[in-house]
Amino acid sequence: MNIKNLLKIALKALNNNKMRCFLTMLGVIIGVGAVIAMLAIGQGSKNSIKAQISEMGSNMIMIFPGAEKHGGVRQSSDDMQTLKPADYEALLRESGTIANITPTVNGQGQWIYGNNNYPSQAQGVNTQYLDIRQRKVAQGEMFTEEDVKNAAKVCVLGQTLVDNLFPAGTDPLGKVIRFGKIPMTVIGVLEEKGYNTMGQDQDDLALVPYTTVMKRVLATDYLQGIQASAIDENQTDRTIEEITGILRSQHKLKETDENNFTIRSMQELAEMISSTSSMMTVLLAAVAGISLLVGGIGIMNIMIVSVTERTREIGLRMSIGATGRDIMMQFLIEAVIISVTGGVLGILTGAVATWMISLFAHWPVQIDAGSVILSFVVCTAIGIIFGFYPAAKASNLDPIEAIRYE
Amino acid sequence: MAKEIIRIENLKRYFKVGEETVKALRGISFTIYEGEFVTIMGTSGSGKSTLLNTLGCLDTPTSGEYLLDGIPVRGMGKNERARIRNRKIGFIFQNYNLLPKTTSIENVELPLLYNSGISAAERAKKAERCLKEVGLADRIYHKSNQMSGGQQQRVAIARALVNDPVIILADEATGNLDTRTSFSILTLFQKLHKEGKTIIFVTHNPEIAQYSSRNITLRDGHIVSDEYNHDIHSAEEVYRNLPVDND
Numbered sequence: 001m002n003i004k005n006l007l008k009i010a011l012k013a014l015n016n017n018k019m020r021c022f023l024t025m026l027g028v029i030i031g032v033g034a035v036i037a038m039l040a041i042g043q044g045s046k047n048s049i050k051a052q053i054s055e056m057g058s059n060m061i062m063i064f065p066g067a068e069k070h071g072g073v074r075q076s077s078d079d080m081q082t083l084k085p086a087d088y089e090a091l092l093r094e095s096g097t098i099a100n101i102t103p104t105v106n107g108q109g110q111w112i113y114g115n116n117n118y119p120s121q122a123q124g125v126n127t128q129y130l131d132i133r134q135r136k137v138a139q140g141e142m143f144t145e146e147d148v149k150n151a152a153k154v155c156v157l158g159q160t161l162v163d164n165l166f167p168a169g170t171d172p173l174g175k176v177i178r179f180g181k182i183p184m185t186v187i188g189v190l191e192e193k194g195y196n197t198m199g200q201d202q203d204d205l206a207l208v209p210y211t212t213v214m215k216r217v218l219a220t221d222y223l224q225g226i227q228a229s230a231i232d233e234n235q236t237d238r239t240i241e242e243i244t245g246i247l248r249s250q251h252k253l254k255e256t257d258e259n260n261f262t263i264r265s266m267q268e269l270a271e272m273i274s275s276t277s278s279m280m281t282v283l284l285a286a287v288a289g290i291s292l293l294v295g296g297i298g299i300m301n302i303m304i305v306s307v308t309e310r311t312r313e314i315g316l317r318m319s320i321g322a323t324g325r326d327i328m329m330q331f332l333i334e335a336v337i338i339s340v341t342g343g344v345l346g347i348l349t350g351a352v353a354t355w356m357i358s359l360f361a362h363w364p365v366q367i368d369a370g371s372v373i374l375s376f377v378v379c380t381a382i383g384i385i386f387g388f389y390p391a392a393k394a395s396n397l398d399p400i401e402a403i404r405y406e
Numbered sequence: 407m408a409k410e411i412i413r414i415e416n417l418k419r420y421f422k423v424g425e426e427t428v429k430a431l432r433g434i435s436f437t438i439y440e441g442e443f444v445t446i447m448g449t450s451g452s453g454k455s456t457l458l459n460t461l462g463c464l465d466t467p468t469s470g471e472y473l474l475d476g477i478p479v480r481g482m483g484k485n486e487r488a489r490i491r492n493r494k495i496g497f498i499f500q501n502y503n504l505l506p507k508t509t510s511i512e513n514v515e516l517p518l519l520y521n522s523g524i525s526a527a528e529r530a531k532k533a534e535r536c537l538k539e540v541g542l543a544d545r546i547y548h549k550s551n552q553m554s555g556g557q558q559q560r561v562a563i564a565r566a567l568v569n570d571p572v573i574i575l576a577d578e579a580t581g582n583l584d585t586r587t588s589f590s591i592l593t594l595f596q597k598l599h600k601e602g603k604t605i606i607f608v609t610h611n612p613e614i615a616q617y618s619s620r621n622i623t624l625r626d627g628h629i630v631s632d633e634y635n636h637d638i639h640s641a642e643e644v645y646r647n648l649p650v651d652n653d
Contacts, residue, residue: 312503
């Protein structure tokens with residue numbers, strides 16, 4: 001018997017039981033739809049995290065003072081005094097794989113202009129900060145190396161600060177504002193960047209020469225951290241090694257001593273976040289996959305009922321010349337038609353659901369071809385696997401008994 | 407002498423039921439020639455169903471020889487028997503066994519679907535011809551559940567004819583029908599017989615023997631009589647004389 005005839009027979013049988021066929025299919029439709037939508041959400045959030053991290057600078061390296069643990073207690077990096085401007089200068093001088101580098105010292109305090117004030121930070125950095133964090137000055141300009149050398153009382157404001165200090169929309173450039181008691185001239189405004197993945201407002205800051213923060217705000221000789229960017233983001237590990245070497249010799253640490261500083265790279269962070277999001281995706285897809293499995297069991301259930309119900313038909317087909325294999329193929333094809341049609345409809349349902357999610361919940365989503373192909377293959381496999389038992393049962397019927405079955 | 411269609415020699419069929427052995431057929435021999443209309447008669451338990459299953463290649467004998475159209479059936483595998491059923495036998499059952507919600511022509515085409523050597527066009531042509539032959543030219547596209555019992559049995563007969571079988575096996579083919587319809591179906595069998603078809607009609611109704619050319623009676627797995635009928639009654643005559651529904 002050729003496939004065309006078998007297909008015809010199977011389609012005819014399904015057509016005779018439209019409602020049941022559709023309900024069985026519904027299990028697969030919901031299962032596949034859920035898998036597609038969940039994978040789309042997972043992929044979408046992963047993509048957006050990746051994009052945000054690369055926007056933040058995926059080659060970024062952060063150095064904090066102090067060991068990761070100190071006597072079992074992790075201390076605030078502000079309290080640890082192991083990084084000095086000399087370390088920064090050494091890195092600047094000796095490293096070959098660092099593209100940009102800036103010391104960081106942050107002062108917390110109240111920014112004041114006229115009647116308006118706003119609590120924020122004075123982020124002490126050098127001119128290379130902009131390149132490392134991939135930020136731009138929208139109005140005015142960045143302070144210069146000269147300003148850094150002189151510990152000039154100048155600042156570049158983030159948009160949040162501008163909004164709070166100049167609510168009337170006054171041009172902030174050239175205005176003198178105060179950080180605590182220290183007057184500073186606004187020389188630029190940073191391009192707006194919005195919130196990052198962790199929900200922090202990236203515009204809630206003012207950039208000030210780090211020397212100014214050290215000398216005039218905090219009166220300290222120590223740095224709170226150093227931020228750098230590697231020349232090649234794929235070689236971040238090598239850059240970290242190099243930095244470790246330079247800092248160890250700078251701090252005159254012996255072989256047996258632990259590092260008294262900590263290095264973190266954006267890549268580590270990215271990996272951490274994306275592994276969390278991958279885990280979520282896998283979990284979501286697993287739950288959706290279970291519903292697909294339930295759909296498959298539904299197919300098996302209905303096929304078993306169908307075989308019992310059609311025992312006489314099977315007996316007749318056998319007595320007029322159908323072989324066991326013909327009967328088996330007929331029922332297997334019926335199961336596969338249900339699962340594959342359900343799969344295709346499920347993919348469409350999933351696509352519509354995904355589109356609705358992005359429309360109403362504004363979640364980042366992306367359906368990739370892989371998940372579509374995967375669910376299609378899984379569907380076909382489910383049809384074959386769960387159709388096999390009922391089909392085998394049908395093909396093993398004894399025609400003599402089957403034809404007289406009541 | 408006409409061509410031998412069926413030859414069985416000392417056919418035995420035993421079933422094991424638990425500890426006991428049921429001897430359904432205890433050594434049966436006969437030969438059926440082309441163009442015969444044979445009724446096989448017997449009460450229930452006489453072994454006629456087992457004999458029918460064996461003749462229809464649904465069952466294999468425990469011992470003895472069975473030649474269908476000169477081909478030895480004993481020792482054939484399941485698939486070979488399915489093939490020989492498809493090519494050489496036409497079955498007609500008591501309860502018609504048509505596919506539900508399916509048109510006459512699709513039901514009749516069914517045996518040909520399992521023969522990959524026949525094209526779709528040929529299939530439709532043959533099915534149509536057979537439906538015309540059984541007097542259902544105007545019911546070709548009716549669904550099985552929209553037809554009366556007599557019409558359904560005619561579809562079943564057309565289905566049995568469609569593969570040009572060497573033998574038609576009818577199992578109580580009039581058992582579910584009222585007297586009038588029974589005679590109309592018997593008339594059809596007689597017509598097919600006249601056209602040269604070989605028919606075996608298994609029944610427990612002794613009346614039917616009057617309309618066949620030969621009658622074999624079974625009892626307890628043995629043949630008790632095997633007689634030719636030299637005075638074949640015409641079913642058509644009886645049918646004509648029966649009153650049309652009189653209430």
